[in-house]
Amino acid sequence: MNKKEGINGKALVSIVLGILAYVTPLIGFVLGIIGLFLSIVVINEIIGTKVSGAGIATMGLIICIAGMVHQSLSVLKLIC
Secondary structure: OOOOOOOOHHHHHHHHHHHHHHHHOHHHHHHHHHHHHHHHHHHHHHHOOOOOOOOHHHHHHHHHHHHHHHHHHHHHHHHH
16 A cells, blocks of 8 residues: 655654744753754655655754744843
């Protein structure tokens, strides 16, 4: 039978970590780093497989980077 593969669950987790990195004060930067590495791993896993989710993993990567930048700027704002 021709079973359709689903979306990679790790790709969805990377988006969730990116959103949490953006909105969670103090530990958001750490969550962003974890999500960044997870997104890179997922993109490398998806290449060459039939599992969809490369776009979702890329979106997670971008959101994680944005969350880390946001948290860095927030810390700099508190310091200055």
